[in-house]
Amino acid sequence: MKNSTKRIDKLVTQLPIPRPWNRTTFVDNVATLRGRPITLISTADLELPVTPDSACGIWLMRDSEDVIIYEAATSEYHIDQIVCHELGHMLLDHDRAAGTAENARAPDPLLRSAFPDLDPATVRAVLGRSDYGDRLEREAETFATLVMVAATADHPSQGLRNVLFRQQ
Ligand SMILES: [Zn+2]
Numbered sequence: 001m002k003n004s005t006k007r008i009d010k011l012v013t014q015l016p017i018p019r020p021w022n023r024t025t026f027v028d029n030v031a032t033l034r035g036r037p038i039t040l041i042s043t044a045d046l047e048l049p050v051t052p053d054s055a056c057g058i059w060l061m062r063d064s065e066d067v068i069i070y071e072a073a074t075s076e077y078h079i080d081q082i083v084c085h086e087l088g089h090m091l092l093d094h095d096r097a098a099g100t101a102e103n104a105r106a107p108d109p110l111l112r113s114a115f116p117d118l119d120p121a122t123v124r125a126v127l128g129r130s131d132y133g134d135r136l137e138r139e140a141e142t143f144a145t146l147v148m149v150a151a152t153a154d155h156p157s158q159g160l161r162n163v164l165f166r167q168q
Pocket of ligand 1: 056085089129132136140
């Protein structure tokens with residue numbers, strides 16, 4: 001395994017991953033761990049047609065909470081992947097790596113649609129696929145895959161991880 005994969009693997013083994021798997025519970029657990037609420041919003045609930053990159057949702061960083069916007073028109077399993085991918089960006093501190101100060105965008109129609117009452121002053125940053133670069137995207141994908149492996153394995157085995165990441 002590459003160094004970054006090892007680091008992510010170690011992080012995942014320390015996380016409170018619910019078994020049997022439950023996406024909402026896992027998001028709540030991560031929110032508790034970070035001490036910041038995390039809100040999930042489906043694109044189906046937005047008034048504007050918004051299509052985040054299929055592998056990457058959108059992380060909306062507000063003063064008092066983090067919001068994950070995910071593509072709804074896909075399978076439950078893929079939604080799990082997208083949400084875990086975004087949690088990976090959060091837990092791996094990718095906001096710092098992406099340089100949120102420069103990337104902080106003004107709230108656009110998407111945000112107004114997501115939060116009709118949104119005060120633009122409470123939005124610190126909006127992070128989507130184009131803000132991270134390939135390396136951070138791969139890390140977030142690795143994180144999501146390892147969480148799903150750990151969530152579905154009765155006895156998470158190093159053997160399975162080795163098979164999955166033999167090529168890296
Ligand atoms: Zn991403």
